[in-house]
Amino acid sequence: MALRKLAVSLWKTISQPARHFSLGFLTFGGFIAGIVFWGGFNTALELTNTETFCISCHEMRDNVYAELKTTIHYTNRSGVRATCPDCHVPHEWTDKIARKTQASKEVWGKIFGTISTREKFVEKRLELARHEWARLKANDSLECRNCHNFAFMDFTAQSKRAADHHARFLASREKTCIDCHKGIAHRLPNMAGVAK
Amino acid sequence: MRDQDRQGLSAALGLGAALATALAAGALLAAEGTATLRKADILEQPAPPHMARVENKDLKRARNYPEQPPTIPHHIRDYQIDRNVNKCLTCHSRTAIEQSQAPMVSVTHFMDRDGQVRAAVSPRRYFCLQCHVPQTDARPLVGNTFKDVDAIIRGGKGD
Numbered sequence: 547m548a549l550r551k552l553a554v555s556l557w558k559t560i561s562q563p564a565r566h567f568s569l570g571f572l573t574f575g576g577f578i579a580g581i582v583f584w585g586g587f588n589t590a591l592e593l594t595n596t597e598t599f600c601i602s603c604h605e606m607r608d609n610v611y612a613e614l615k616t617t618i619h620y621t622n623r624s625g626v627r628a629t630c631p632d633c634h635v636p637h638e639w640t641d642k643i644a645r646k647t648q649a650s651k652e653v654w655g656k657i658f659g660t661i662s663t664r665e666k667f668v669e670k671r672l673e674l675a676r677h678e679w680a681r682l683k684a685n686d687s688l689e690c691r692n693c694h695n696f697a698f699m700d701f702t703a704q705s706k707r708a709a710d711h712h713a714r715f716l717a718s719r720e721k722t723c724i725d726c727h728k729g730i731a732h733r734l735p736n737m738a739g740v741a742k
Numbered sequence: 743m744r745d746q747d748r749q750g751l752s753a754a755l756g757l758g759a760a761l762a763t764a765l766a767a768g769a770l771l772a773a774e775g776t777a778t779l780r781k782a783d784i785l786e787q788p789a790p791p792h793m794a795r796v797e798n799k800d801l802k803r804a805r806n807y808p809e810q811p812p813t814i815p816h817h818i819r820d821y822q823i824d825r826n827v828n829k830c831l832t833c834h835s836r837t838a839i840e841q842s843q844a845p846m847v848s849v850t851h852f853m854d855r856d857g858q859v860r861a862a863v864s865p866r867r868y869f870c871l872q873c874h875v876p877q878t879d880a881r882p883l884v885g886n887t888f889k890d891v892d893a894i895i896r897g898g899k900g901d
Contacts, residue, residue, distance in 0.1 A: 706800040
């Protein structure tokens with residue numbers, strides 16, 4: 547009963563015009579508050595979208611990040627490199643929000659230590675990898691293509707073997723990047739049960 | 743002078759003499775040119791040679807003798823070969839070659855040590871890089887007088 551009373555009085559308050567604040571204060575104040583809150587939200591979001599943030603957890607730092615370090619996506623002749631979110635978070639805003647919402651599961655995992663030891667991580671690695679493969683398969687390897695744009699790919703500069711395969715499978719859209727390029731940035735789990 | 747001190751002094755003198763001999767020998771060797779692949783005096787730290795590049799032409803190379811394991815004509819950077827997965831076999835396995843058009847691992851790799859052909863690559867042949875290696879453009883450090891068997895047959899005595 548008390549709760550109902552509270553709800554009714556709250557509704558009465560917000561459904562009435564402001565008694566003490568001017569219209570100007572409310573519109574401009576609301577505008578500025580909007581900027582502050584929106585800016586703050588986006589800044590916080592972008593802060594979680596950095597490699598520094600990812601490897602602030604030992605689960606990422608000691609496993610997947612350590613493995614990335616020897617690969618061509620971390621060190622190469624030209625010094626261009628991919629950081630965690632480049633491949634694991636969509637760049638478009640709506641997709642990014644969707645992925646970040648999914649990531650709440652990862653917060654849960656962090657709190658309850660789902661992969662808090664190397665053994666737990668290895669145990670769960672195939673499942674985690676499958677999620678990433680499924681995501682990249684579903685979006686046609688979107689995160690790969692953010693850098694590796696097929697339209698600008700020069701087959702003549704590739705080795706014969708690479709050019710042949712890209713011409714046969716990628717150009718025809720028969721396959722997408724992740725179909726062949728699994729495990730290029732991290733070690734692979736046991737692939738015995740994974741369809742080629 | 744106490745006994746202990748005298749011992750210390752003679753030890754120091756002995757060490758000094760040994761050091762002097764070593765230095766003299768080093769100087770002598772340096773004068774003759776050190777006979778190592780390092781090509782620098784033992785006290786020098788020469789600039790390392792440029793890293794050789796892996797040949798990535800995808801062209802099969804001639805074998806120097808029939809049993810020679812073929813060399814790998816492409817890059818294999820970061821190829822994972824362990825208990826979990828064998829990256830080479832994603833193209834060279836029996837079933838993968840239809841798509842990859844790569845040469846299949848030869849049937850000898852499916853044999854166990856009794857010569858029985860098994861369904862999959864035998865564990866003793868699983869680690870490809872034990873025999874098959876990529877080649878680089880590095881120049882040989884020393885020459886060699888290897889002759890192809892055909893040349894020997896043609897040349898009679900092998901000259």
